Amino acid sequence: MPISKPALDVWDSCCLIGILNEEKDKLPALLSQTQKFEDGGALLGIPSVVVSEVVTLSDGTSAEEKVNKFLDNHYVELLQATREVATLSSRMQFRFDSKQMPNLKERAIAAGVPKTNCKLTRADSDILASALVYRASRLTTYDPFLRFIGREYITKEAGVVIDIPDSSWLPFPPPNKENTSGRKLKVVI
């Protein structure tokens, strides 16, 4: 009889660093994911490049030991940069290059991505490729350009959702762009 397998939720470096740096706008949603990992409902996928970026930041600090121990958790799935990942990553970089898609930057800016953040770097494409090769159901990131590419292309083609953590069920959703005007929200019952 086939054995059921958990979902794979791949995290970008900004998620782990957001926790390490105690970022108030991200903490509730990120920490709310803990339960599903500890209960075995999902695995936390961490691509090699994310391990490298997080360990580089924590090395030599008091965080080093705890970060290493955290990575040993049974629900953490370290995603190797295999040949398949490297090949797909290169293809992603080629595909989402401004020479191949001359209007990509323009469209991203129109969708709210900052002008200086409209490039798919090698690390970005490695993370994206890891999520695709390892068939993740979700790539959790706060990066606006990755989320734009996800919305416009990847989710339609491969099904993987690329977005901030799903916290729709939290009692108070974290503040977002739509509510940065300073105006108070009127609650209608």
Place this chain on the structure above:
Amino acid sequence: MRQNIPTLSLKIETTGKRNRNVDVDDFLATAEKWLHALKAFANEQGEQVRWEIVGLRKSSALIQVQPVKIRTGKPAAILVKRWDEGIRRIEKTGRPSAKFTPVSLAALKEFVFSVPQNTLVSVGNGFATKHLHVTALTQRRVEEAAQRLPLEQPREYVSHGSVRGRLAVLDSWNPEERSFRLQLPLAPNKPVKCTYRNGALVAELGEGFEGMVEITGQLRYRPDQPWPNTADVDSIRVLPRSPEVSLRDLVGLVRLPEGQDSVSYIRSVRDAD
């Protein structure tokens, strides 16, 4: 329609005495395969082009297209020439033309074998008065050429690395061939067959039995599979059975410079690479 631009055409006519109209499904299906073959050819030539319709005639079901370079917006005349010469050469000799790769040849084969029944399909370019009819001979010649230049099948590969899983079944204690199976959380129905030579690893196996371990060694992957199917194990690390440090324990352990959050920090690191 301008006559001096490089174009490629596909024409479908019905056969038989009554000269009935071409079935639209037949036309669209064949045209799709033809366009796919053109795109594969352009891609394999490294040309970034889009395909524009420059002529479409209802009466004879003829479509005429031209490749246009995405960057410059100018027609890619050389692509038209290479394609037209290539298929005529293949039809004549049954040998792959120099400009056709295994991928573009496979796409061409798919097109020529998709000719609908009771129709006459022909391809040409905007200058050639003589169209090339896709016949049984064309199919045979393209097949011969494709056989000479087969698509390369992806092969198994070996990579040094680590993988985590549940140490489920110990297969053998034979000193010459010690092995066990590792059940991967994300592919539980495809356990990795692990072999090891170092007898000292038995201690780790005992400690980690039915728990999670991380093995390191030569991992053998099948093409298109993200997980290895076999492993030659150099070392085994037993992972803690219950979490020692959770996500909550990481809160506030690092301080980024003033004014930077995790997104802007990561962006600055990646942009500097």
